[in-house]
Amino acid sequence: MAAETGTPTTLTLKSNDDELFSVAESAAILSVTIRNMVEDGCAGGVIPLDNVDGKTLASVITYMNGISAIPADEEKKKSYRDKFLSDKDFETLADMVLAANYLNMSCLMDAVSAKIAQVMEKKSVGWVRRKFGIENDYTPEEEAAVKEEHKWTFEGVETDDDN
Amino acid sequence: STTTSTSATQRAPSRAHEQEPHLPSEVLEEIFNRLSLKDNIRASVVCKSWQSPAISVRKANTPPWLMSYPKSGDLFEFYNPTERKNYYLDLPEMRGTRICYVKDSWLLLYKPRTLRLFFFCPYTLEKIKMPKLQLSDHIVAFSAPPTNPDCTLCMVRHVEREAVAISTCRMGENQWTTLTYECDPPFHSSMWNKLVFCDGIFYCMSLTGLLGFYDPIERTWNISTVPPPHCTDCLHLENRWRSKFMAEYEGDIYVTCTCALAEPFVYKLDWVKGVWDELVSLDGRTIFANYVSSCVRSELVGKLVGSVYFPKVLFYGKRCITYRPEGDRYSPKDDVYDWTEMEGFRSAWIEAPKNVDKFLEGAGCKEETTVIEDDDEDETLREDKSSETEVDAATMPIREA
Numbered sequence: 001m002a003a004e005t006g007t008p009t010t011l012t013l014k015s016n017d018d019e020l021f022s023v024a025e026s027a028a029i030l031s032v033t034i035r036n037m038v039e040d041g042c043a044g045g046v047i048p049l050d051n052v053d054g055k056t057l058a059s060v061i062t063y064m065n066g067i068s069a070i071p072a073d074e075e076k077k078k079s080y081r082d083k084f085l086s087d088k089d090f091e092t093l094a095d096m097v098l099a100a101n102y103l104n105m106s107c108l109m110d111a112v113s114a115k116i117a118q119v120m121e122k123k124s125v126g127w128v129r130r131k132f133g134i135e136n137d138y139t140p141e142e143e144a145a146v147k148e149e150h151k152w153t154f155e156g157v158e159t160d161d162d163n
Numbered sequence: 164s165t166t167t168s169t170s171a172t173q174r175a176p177s178r179a180h181e182q183e184p185h186l187p188s189e190v191l192e193e194i195f196n197r198l199s200l201k202d203n204i205r206a207s208v209v210c211k212s213w214q215s216p217a218i219s220v221r222k223a224n225t226p227p228w229l230m231s232y233p234k235s236g237d238l239f240e241f242y243n244p245t246e247r248k249n250y251y252l253d254l255p256e257m258r259g260t261r262i263c264y265v266k267d268s269w270l271l272l273y274k275p276r277t278l279r280l281f282f283f284c285p286y287t288l289e290k291i292k293m294p295k296l297q298l299s300d301h302i303v304a305f306s307a308p309p310t311n312p313d314c315t316l317c318m319v320r321h322v323e324r325e326a327v328a329i330s331t332c333r334m335g336e337n338q339w340t341t342l343t344y345e346c347d348p349p350f351h352s353s354m355w356n357k358l359v360f361c362d363g364i365f366y367c368m369s370l371t372g373l374l375g376f377y378d379p380i381e382r383t384w385n386i387s388t389v390p391p392p393h394c395t396d397c398l399h400l401e402n403r404w405r406s407k408f409m410a411e412y413e414g415d416i417y418v419t420c421t422c423a424l425a426e427p428f429v430y431k432l433d434w435v436k437g438v439w440d441e442l443v444s445l446d447g448r449t450i451f452a453n454y455v456s457s458c459v460r461s462e463l464v465g466k467l468v469g470s471v472y473f474p475k476v477l478f479y480g481k482r483c484i485t486y487r488p489e490g491d492r493y494s495p496k497d498d499v500y501d502w503t504e505m506e507g508f509r510s511a512w513i514e515a516p517k518n519v520d521k522f523l524e525g526a527g528c529k530e531e532t533t534v535i536e537d538d539d540e541d542e543t544l545r546e547d548k549s550s551e552t553e554v555d556a557a558t559m560p561i562r563e564a
Contacts, residue, residue, distance in 0.1 A: 132185075147208060152468050153201045154205065
């Protein structure tokens with residue numbers, strides 16, 4: 001990624017694992033969190049982003065640059081978002097949704113949430129637990145009770161294969 | 164992409180997840196907000212911390228309420244099957260009327276004294292008059308809410324064994340058009356006819372299960388070759404005449420056939436094969452059966468899903484009689500219900516009020532302790548005529564009074 005693109009103002013962002021990234025202010029302020037810092041005059045030096053790691057931040061910046069280069073054309077923006085997310089694996093999506101939430105970037109948040117929801121479509125409970133790395137904390141009785149109440153929702157789901 | 168995890172015992176989270184916190188509620192809500200009802204419910208079973216965000220953004224439909232004419236006094240009764248609660252409302256506009264049909268929150272009412280036919284919404288009190296028509300106990304179906312200019316009304320009347328008269332009226336017309344049609348084979352039209360509108364056609368089922376269909380644009384009437392749905396295991400001739408309930412949903416027609424000595428049968432019309440397919444499951448849908456007009460709902464939650472709700476509330480508003488094809492039984496069981504009572508025409512399923520709080524302002528809610536049975540499998544029913552006190556379920560098996 002080009003650090004300097006000749007735009008008037010660039011910001012330096014720092015990930016929680018101490019990687020530094022330069023990004024045009026005009027792209028970075030897609031994040032409301034960053035925009036507030038800029039407006040508050042806190043963006044003079046390095047902006048530390050304590051909740052985002054370098055790998056995720058690199059992705060987010062690619063997205064910021066890509067989407068801000070597109071003029072106000074919702075169709076094109078949408079197709080860019082779809083393409084941007086199409087090759088992301090599940091772990092990356094989970095990291096990105098957290099980053100989008102922390103950075104307060106509603107358009108990325110919407111897109112990634114929708115993508116994760118799409119991945120969860122018709123998947124079994126077991127599959128989702130494995131994919132999200134979640135320990136089941138329901139007792140067998142509690143789980144059976146909820147399943148019994150909504151019996152029909154547990155029919156016709158994809159098998160527990162981890163694909 | 165990622166490698167396939169083959170070990171079923173591998174429960175430890177992957178490395179990537181060890182270093183990242185679980186998704187917070189606000190993020191989960193964003194994701195769950197985009198899930199279908201089915202996927203949302205499954206998400207709530209993943210772990211306890213997912214349950215409340217899933218429920219908070221769950222988009223479920225609300226079931227219709229059963230509206231009944233006053234059994235005594237002036238107050239109409241509205242039964243909410245989710246809360247199993249009754250509300251009472253004075254509707255002077257409806258005095259001296261009977262219900263001809265219901266769709267959404269619109270009732271089609273008939274006032275025999277004045278021959279006046281009109282649409283009425285009990286929530287907004289809007290009233291839309293239609294041209295006069297001489298009726299006795301007939302059902303008069305309508306194709307769409309009366310606010311839709313395409314709304315067409317249709318009535319099938321017995322003339323003789325081999326003929327019916329069909330009357331139609333479209334919104335904006337100032338009189339009814341009645342035409343007489345020959346019927347081959349003979350069509351026993353009666354007050355027990357069932358009438359639904361589906362993809363531009365009115366379908367009329369006679370008490371014996373014969374299906375006639377009327378095209379209101381072409382003005383053609385035909386009797387279909389689909390053999391009547393019946394209770395396959397019951398040889399009683401009487402069963403041919405038992406009540407059938409017909410409903411339309413998203414281009415499909417459902418019929419619930421009740422039997423004299425056994426559980427009902429639920430069918431869906433197979434348009435291609437021209438037969439009634441018996442359903443062993445409602446696949447997440449719910450049928451709300453009624454003499455005048457029945458309806459089907461999907462995306463409901465809880466115990467409502469997958470059952471046929473009959474228009475009869477037992478035990479002082481506690482619960483409806485239901486039938487679940489899976490398991491093939493009525494609830495409460497140990498009873499075979501007779502769906503030939505005339506009082507059935509005095510009630511109808513109607514869309515729940517959009518603004519329940521506003522509705523309650525006008526309605527007197529007669530508070531009754533609503534004891535929801537923990538499990539419908541437990542057929543021992545509770546009685547709580549007196550409010551507040553819970554009665555021990557095990558000790559008081561009660562049959563309908």
